[in-house]
Amino acid sequence: MELEETPEAAVLRELLEETGLTGQVTGLIGLKAAPNRIYHTVLVAGYRVAPLSTTIHAGDDAMSVRWFHCQEMPPIAFGSHRAFIRCVLDSRSASCHRDHHN
Secondary structure, three states: OOOOOOHHHHHHHHHHHHHOOOEEEEEEEEEEEEEEOOOEEEEEEEEEEEEOOOOOOOOOOOOOOOOOOHHHOOOOOOHHHHHHHHHHHHHOOOOOOOOOOO
């Protein structure tokens, strides 16, 4: 998040920078305190975003980007991100199997 930037604006800016997608924030999933080697602890915010575009491309910090079906997701590196994904999948239909490990 940049100085004088709202969390929602930061989410949309990062989404565009990393994936080329535009979107609209539709809600807050949650907040997690996460360990960090440099800052000791960081606050991570998870937001729901409705995509306004669907063509993706890797941005400045991303090596690659790709759409995944909820049953075919790759391993997720960060525990806070796994928790946000579980929360979203748990709120969706039972057709999404959730077997992600912490």
